[in-house]
Structure formats: structure tokens, C-alpha cells
Amino acid sequence: xxxxTQDLSxxxxxxxxxxxxxxxxxxxQFEDIAQQYDTYTVGMWAxxxxxxxxxxxxxxxxxxxxxxxxxxxxxxxxELDVFWGTVNTFVLxxxxxxxxxxxxxxxxQARKAQIGFFLATILFACVFMGVKYVxxxxxFDHGLIPGHNFTLYxxxxxxxxxxxxxxxxxxxxxxxxVPQMELFFGFYFAxxxxxxxHVLIGIIVIGALVIRAWINKNKPLDYMPVxxxxxxxxxxxxxxxxxxxxxxxxxGH
Amino acid sequence: MSAAENQxxxxxxxxxxxxxxxxxxxxSWLVTLDHKRIGILYLLTxxxxxxxxxxxxxxxxxxxxSPKGDLLESDTYNKMFTTHGVMMIFFFxxxxxxxxxxxxxxxxxxxxxxxxxxRLNLLSWYMVAGGGxxxxxxxxxxxxxTGWTFYTPYSSSFAKTQVALTVVxxxxxxxxxxxxxxxxxxxxxKMRAPGMTWFRLPLFVWAMYxxxxxxxxxxxxxxxxxxxxxxxxxxxxxxxxxxxxxxxxLFQHLFWFYSHPAVYIMILPSMGVVSEVxxxxxxxxxxxxxxxxxxxxxxxxxxxxxxxxxMFSTGQSMYLGVVFSFITxxxxxxxxxxxxxxxxxxxxxxxxxxxxxxxGLGFIGLFTIxxxxxxxxxxxxxxxxLTDTYxxxxxxxxxxxxxxxxxxxxxxxxxxxxxxGRMYPESWAKxxxxxxxxxxxxxxxxxxxxxxxxxxxxxHSYNEEWQVLNVLSTAGSSVMGLGxxxxxxYLLWSLKYGKIAPQxxxxxxxxxxxxxxxxxxxxxxxTIPIVTQEAYDYEHWHPNKPAQxxxxxxxxxx
Numbered sequence: 001x002x003x004x005t006q007d008l009s010x011x012x013x014x015x016x017x018x019x020x021x022x023x024x025x026x027x028x029q030f031e032d033i034a035q036q037y038d039t040y041t042v043g044m045w046a047x048x049x050x051x052x053x054x055x056x057x058x059x060x061x062x063x064x065x066x067x068x069x070x071x072x073x074x075x076x077x078x079e080l081d082v083f084w085g086t087v088n089t090f091v092l093x094x095x096x097x098x099x100x101x102x103x104x105x106x107x108x109q110a111r112k113a114q115i116g117f118f119l120a121t122i123l124f125a126c127v128f129m130g131v132k133y134v135x136x137x138x139x140f141d142h143g144l145i146p147g148h149n150f151t152l153y154x155x156x157x158x159x160x161x162x163x164x165x166x167x168x169x170x171x172x173x174x175x176x177x178v179p180q181m182e183l184f185f186g187f188y189f190a191x192x193x194x195x196x197x198h199v200l201i202g203i204i205v206i207g208a209l210v211i212r213a214w215i216n217k218n219k220p221l222d223y224m225p226v227x228x229x230x231x232x233x234x235x236x237x238x239x240x241x242x243x244x245x246x247x248x249x250x251x252g253h
Numbered sequence: 254m255s256a257a258e259n260q261x262x263x264x265x266x267x268x269x270x271x272x273x274x275x276x277x278x279x280x281s282w283l284v285t286l287d288h289k290r291i292g293i294l295y296l297l298t299x300x301x302x303x304x305x306x307x308x309x310x311x312x313x314x315x316x317x318x319s320p321k322g323d324l325l326e327s328d329t330y331n332k333m334f335t336t337h338g339v340m341m342i343f344f345f346x347x348x349x350x351x352x353x354x355x356x357x358x359x360x361x362x363x364x365x366x367x368x369x370x371x372r373l374n375l376l377s378w379y380m381v382a383g384g385g386x387x388x389x390x391x392x393x394x395x396x397x398x399t400g401w402t403f404y405t406p407y408s409s410s411f412a413k414t415q416v417a418l419t420v421v422x423x424x425x426x427x428x429x430x431x432x433x434x435x436x437x438x439x440x441x442x443k444m445r446a447p448g449m450t451w452f453r454l455p456l457f458v459w460a461m462y463x464x465x466x467x468x469x470x471x472x473x474x475x476x477x478x479x480x481x482x483x484x485x486x487x488x489x490x491x492x493x494x495x496x497x498x499x500x501x502x503l504f505q506h507l508f509w510f511y512s513h514p515a516v517y518i519m520i521l522p523s524m525g526v527v528s529e530v531x532x533x534x535x536x537x538x539x540x541x542x543x544x545x546x547x548x549x550x551x552x553x554x555x556x557x558x559x560x561x562x563x564m565f566s567t568g569q570s571m572y573l574g575v576v577f578s579f580i581t582x583x584x585x586x587x588x589x590x591x592x593x594x595x596x597x598x599x600x601x602x603x604x605x606x607x608x609x610x611x612x613g614l615g616f617i618g619l620f621t622i623x624x625x626x627x628x629x630x631x632x633x634x635x636x637x638x639l640t641d642t643y644x645x646x647x648x649x650x651x652x653x654x655x656x657x658x659x660x661x662x663x664x665x666x667x668x669x670x671x672x673x674g675r676m677y678p679e680s681w682a683k684x685x686x687x688x689x690x691x692x693x694x695x696x697x698x699x700x701x702x703x704x705x706x707x708x709x710x711x712x713h714s715y716n717e718e719w720q721v722l723n724v725l726s727t728a729g730s731s732v733m734g735l736g737x738x739x740x741x742x743y744l745l746w747s748l749k750y751g752k753i754a755p756q757x758x759x760x761x762x763x764x765x766x767x768x769x770x771x772x773x774x775x776x777x778x779x780t781i782p783i784v785t786q787e788a789y790d791y792e793h794w795h796p797n798k799p800a801q802x803x804x805x806x807x808x809x810x811x
Contacts, residue, residue, distance in 0.1 A: 146491065147489020
């Protein structure tokens with residue numbers, strides 16, 4: 001049994017549910033603020049479990065094809081840019097750091113610091129999306145777009161030969177590798193795209209928190225939304241922590 | 254009671270503030286955060302989708318009266334059974350009991366003022382209704398012909414119909430379902446009244462907990478899968494396309510990882526309803542409460558490990574098949590525990606054959622047939638013979654219609670007085686329960702035989718020697734249709750002319766009957782109750798106890 005239910009019935013006025021709560025941040029359905037905090041936290045974690053299952057589906061599919069087409073996947077991943085991937089990993093880690101500082105500032109009701117740290121987080125998130133733009137454009141230029149323009153390993157095989165002669169050789173010997181490599185890039189775009197979508201949503205909700213903190217500069221604010229967005233942002237970060245090595249780093253081992 | 258008296262009582266009844274009369278504008282319903290009103294919104298929504306799915310089913314059955322495909326072309330026929338499946342499964346069965354009765358009852362049963370996240374709850378309704386409308390739009394714009402399962406490559410490389418739009422609709426409704434699941438899990442964990450320990454929860458709440466677990470853990474997987482199909486259609490990725498290295502069987506794995514547990518999203522809530530109804534109308538505590546509670550969780554958990562039994566004939570590894578077959582057999586154990594405990598509860602009970610009880614007893618019989626024929630399909634050897642035949646169709650209709658919808662009808666009648674403040678006409682309700690039960694069996698029993706003889710599903714024509722049984726089945730479905738139209742009539746009638754319902758018309762136990770007003774107050778409880786008794790404690794039940802006490806203090810074995 002939850003420890004928050006002890007004092008539930010002790011309200012002398014029987015005023016629950018009639019809008020007579022003392023705390024303006026307390027929802028009508030709750031008996032006290034501790035219960036509300038508990039509830040929000042458990043709810044957010046349940047949402048995170050849901051997100052893990054959501055990403056889990058596409059991770060599982062990726063794992064199966066990587067196992068099936070190990071050779072093709074290990075060749076295809078060489079076309080990903082480890083430099084920009086590493087930059088983005090650090091950018092996102094820093095954004096999580098500023099997020100944590102912002103959450104702490106919100107907890108202490110230090111409004112200016114909170115707004116500053118959240119703006120920094122948004123800035124890092126935008127840098128992340130900018131780097132993704134650079135990477136995606138490079139894929140467009142090189143003919144690595146599955147379904148529309150996947151020509152790098154057919155028409156432009158010479159470009160591959162310059163950097164990775166063994167890949168060009170293998171493709172020439174076994175052209176069946178090409179659709180499998182196309183599949184790798186299908187997963188690359190599906191997974192990083194889905195993750196990018198989560199980053200975009202993160203930018204929007206953190207932005208909303210900044211506006212909320214700005215408007216209510218002099219009023220005490222409910223801290224829970226900040227905590228929940230913080231948890232969300234760390235989830236977005238940790239998904240990338242799995243995506244980066246899986247797509248960019250692991251070769252055919 | 255004379256008309257004048259009735260009139261006066263009606264007025265007295267209506268003067269009291271309740272969740273219906275507290276605000277009356279349409280807008281107040283569309284922006285409501287009250288879990289009870291949201292439950293009613295769902296009731297209207299799913300009834301509408303049930304009607305669409307039912308119309309499609311009747312077209313399918315009419316086509317099958319004659320062996321030649323003469324009423325519907327094969328394309329139209331494909332679109333009709335797809336419409337039937339999509340509407341019934343995604344927009345009726347999955348939201349039906351959880352979203353309607355779970356929403357309405359969960360806070361009342363555990364002694365809370367609302368669900369944990371009322372705004373999210375309203376958003377869920379908009380997502381389910383909006384997703385359903387998108388799917389309906391796809392239907393109007395030409396329909397879908399893949400079957401409700403959206404198997405690749407029908408739905409990807411070879412699709413010429415509105416697959417993407419339908420899939421997007423289901424994706425949106427799916428997230429509505431996920432949010433409902435999160436809401437219920439958190440509500441049950443954190444919103445229980447003092448003294449409402451886990452083992453004092455009504456079994457309906459346990460069933461909702463198990464259902465919510467599946468919603469939160471399973472639905473995201475089908476969401477990402479359908480998203481990948483949509484992406485494959487729109488952007489040309491080849492994840493399920495064999496021509497581009499993809500594997501269409503992977504779609505089936507991912508799809509059934511959710512969609513088999515989804516069957517338990519449909520049946521577990523009905524099992525919860527039946528536990529309530531059986532106990533209330535035999536005035537006995539459910540036999541072996543703990544076993545019934547944990548069997549819900551067991552079904553939810555084991556249900557996640559059986560998806561491969563949908564794919565015995567796809568060429569998956571035989572050893573994998575053996576494992577899936579074995580685990581599928583295991584599901585029968587918790588299911589049987591429930592059935593045996595309901596029967597034991599009836600034994601020496603004071604049984605009242607009201608309409609909800611008749612639906613509940615119908616559930617037990619039909620679900621047992623559905624469950625046992627499931628074992629035929631779980632055994633690999635018979636499965637190969639029966640795959641994609643009418644045997645499968647009959648089996649899952651026994652579980653989903655005979656089980657889930659019987660439970661839904663039981664719930665609708667049992668809690669109708671609490672939802673509307675009016676009693677439904679008992680004899681009409683019993684009549685419709687009988688008609689549905691008979692019509693259902695006449696419809697689907699012949700399909701077991703047809704399937705065993707080898708009639709495949711999803712064709713608009715068939716061999717002439719199967720006509721007699723098909724005509725019988727169609728005749729039964731007309732009878733069943735009548736049985737579903739009757740409640741539509743008399744329940745609507747009862748809204749205006751039904752007897753005013755007392756607070757506890759069934760003399761049942763449970764917070765929603767004993768403490769909550771005849772029509773619940775917008776905030777449910779005057780003060781949050783302190784619970785001191787087990788659920789279903791009929792041994793210490795005194796029907797003459799003064800109603801509306803703020804606190805239950807009982808002499809139970811607490």
C-alpha cells in the first residue's frame with residue numbers, strides 16, 4: 001500500500017474534490033501533493049517502458065537482419081561518418097548534462113538558471129539536428145537513399161573503390177550484397193529518423209517549459225512537468241547511446 | 254407505482270447533482286475530464302464502430318449463402334471482411350470493455366476521485382475516435398483488402414488499396430490505447446483508497462491491470478511495425494520486401510507479438526466482468542480469489558510467449574514450433590482455473606438468473622468451447638490441417654464474440670443502472686440474451702464442421718457440398734443480429750421510460766454499489782472511504798444496512 005494514503009480521510013472539512021485544496025498545483029483527483037508526485041513519476045516511467053518497447057521493435061528487426069546479412073551490413077556501415085556521429089554523441093551527452101542542471105535549478109526555484117540551462121539544452125538539440133542534416137545531405141549526394149536513389153554501389157562504384165577497395169571488390173563478386181546494403185540504409189534512416197523525431201518533440205516541450213518559466217517569472221511553479229520532461233530527454237539521449245555504436249561503430253565481428 | 258409518483262420521484266432524482274446533470278451542453282461533454290463521462294463517450298464511439306463492423310459482417314454472410322461468388326465481387330468481398338475485422342478488432346473489441354467500463358468503474362471501484370491523468374484520458378478518446386474515423390475515411394475512399402492482419406506483401410509490394418491511411422488510423426488509435434493502459438496502471442498503483450489493499454481489489458480491477466500491462470508492453474510493438482509498413486509504402490524502404498532483401502515473415506512475428514496478446518486485451522476484461530457478475534448473482538465470494546486474480550496476470554504474461562502458433566505453416570523452425578505449441582497449451586491452465594473457480598462459486602450459491610447473469614453464464618459456456626478448440630489449433634499436427642480454414646474463424650469468434658462480447662453485454666446490463674440511473678426492462682433483456690446465445694451457436698458451430706472439412710477462409714465462393722452448413726450459418730447470424738438490435742431499442746427506451754434505479758439494485762457488494770450515489774456524483778465520493786473488508790464479502794452482508802455511509806466498517810476477516 002502506498003505511504004501517501006495515511007492522511008487521506010483526516011481532512012476535517014470533508015472538502016476534497018470541491019476545489020478547496022490548499023495547493024494550487026494539486027489536481028482535483030489527488031488527495032495530497034505527495035500522491036500527485038508519486039503518480040506522475042510512475043506514469044512517466046510507464047511511458048518510458050512503452051518507448052523502450054516501441055524502439056525495441058525496430059531494434060529487434062535490425063538485429064535479425066544484421067545477423068542474416070552480416071557481411072553486407074559491415075560493408076555498408078563504413079559509409080557512415082564516425083566523426084560526425086561522435087560529435088553528435090558528445091553534443092547529446094552535454095545536452096543531458098545541461099538538462100540535469102536545469103531540472104535541479106527548477107527544483108530550487110532558481111528561475112533564471114533554469115531558463116538558461118534549458119535554452120542551452122535546446123541549443124545542443126538544434127546542433128544535433130544540424131549535424132544530422134549535414135549527414136543526411138551527404139547520403140543524398142552519394143546515392144545512398146533506399147528506394148529512390150541507391151546508386152553508390154552500382155553506378156558510382158569507383159567512389160567506393162577509392163576509399164574501401166575490398167568493399168568494391170566484394171560487391172563486384174556478389175551483386176546480391178547491394179539490396180542487403182540498401183536494407184542497412186533503410187534501417188539507418190528509419191531508426192535515426194524516429195530518434196530525430198523524438199529530438200524535435202523534445203525541443204518543442206523544453207521550449208514550452210522555457211516559455212512557462214518566463215511567463216510565471218515571479219510565481220512558484222509546479223516542479224513535476226520539469227522532472228517528467230527531464231526523464232524524457234534522458235530517454236532520447238540513451239536511445240542514441242545505443243544507436244550510435246550499433247550503426248556507426250560495430251563492424252563485421 | 255403510479256405515473257404521478259414516478260414523475261415526482263423522477264424530479265427528486267434529477268435534483269441531486271450527478272455526473273450527467275452537472276453540465277448539459279455538448280461542449281461540456283467534448284472537453285470533459287470526468288472519467289465517467291469519458292466512459293460514456295467511448296460507449297457511443299465503440300457502438301458506432303460495432304454497427305459498421307456488423308454491417309460488413311452481414312454482407313459477408315449474405316454473399317456466402319450461395320456457393321458461387323454472385324453478390325459481391327472477390328475484391329469487394331475482400332474489402333468487406335477486412336472492414337469487418339479492422340472495425341471489430343481495433344475499434345470495438347480492444348477499446349470496448351477497458352475504455353468504456355474500465356474508465357467508468359475503475360476509480361469508483363478503488364475509491365478514487367478520477368483516474369490518475371484525466372487530460373490524457375480525454376486525449377486517448379480523441380485518438381481512438383479520430384483513428385477510427387481515419388480508418389472509416391479509408392473505407393469510403395475505396396477500402397482495404399488485406400485482411401485485418403495487414404500481412405506483407407499484400408499490404409506492401411502488392412497493395413493497391415488504402416493501406417497507408419488505415420494503418421495510420423490504427424497507429425493513432427493504438428497510442429490512445431497505450432495511454433489508457435498507462436493511465437490505468439498508474440491509477441491502480443497510486444490511487445487506491447486507504448485500506449484498499451491489492452487483495453481487496455475487485456477482480457475486475459485485477460483483470461484491468463493485466464489488460465493494461467499488455468496495452469503498455471505490446472501495443473508499441475505493433476505501432477512500430479505498422480509504421481514500418483507505412484514507411485515501406487510511402488518512402489520505399491524494403492524491410493518486409495523479399496525483392497529487396499527484406500523478410501515478410503518478420504512482419505508476422507512482430508505483428509503477432511502484439512496481436513496475440515491483444516486477444517487477451519479483449520478477453521481478460523470480460524473475465525473480470527464475469528467474476529463480478531457471477532459473484533453478485535450467486536451472493537458468494539469468488540472461490541479462490543487469489544487464484545483468479547493471479548490467473549489474469551499469468552494469462553497476460555504467458556500470452557506474450559505464444560505468438561509463433563500463428564505461423565506453424567510458414568516454415569519456421571520445427572523446434573521453435575514445438576516450444577510455441579507447448580507454451581500455448583500452458584495458457585489453458587490459468588484459463589481453466591478461472592472457469593473452474595466460477596463454477597465452484599456458483600455451487601450452493603443463491604443464483605438469480607438476471608440478464609447480466611445469463612450473459613455471464615453464456616460467456617462461461619462459449620468461452621470454454623472457444624478455449625478448448627484453441628487447443629486443437631495449438632497442437633502442431635492438427636494446426637497444419639486446420640490453418641486458414643473456417644475452423645479458425647469459428648474458434649476465434651467463440652472467444653471474441655462468445656467470450657468478449659458476451660462479457661461486454663453482461664457489463665452493459667449489470668452497470669447500466671449505475672451509468673444511467675435507469676433500470677433496463679428485464680424480460681426484454683433476458684430475451685435478447687437467449688436470442689444472441691442461440692443465434693451465435695447456430696452461426697458458428699457449423700463453421701467448425703466446415704473448417705474441418707477444409708473450407709478455406711477469405712474466399713467469396715466455395716464448393717457446392719458446403720452450402721447447407723453455410724446457409725445455416727447465415728441464418729444464425731440473422732438471428733444473432735436481431736439479438737444485438739433488441740438491446741439498442743430497449744436500452745434507449747429505458748433512458749426515458751425505464752424504472753428509476755436505486756443505489757444498489759442487485760444488492761451487490763463493492764464501493765460502486767454501496768457508497769456511490771445511484772447516479773455517481775461528479776467527484777464520486779463525499780469523502781474518500783476507508784476500506785476494511787475483503788471484496789465480495791457476502792457472508793457479512795446485511796442488505797438492510799443504511800445506504801450511503803461514508804466509511805465501510807465491517808466485521809470481515811480483514
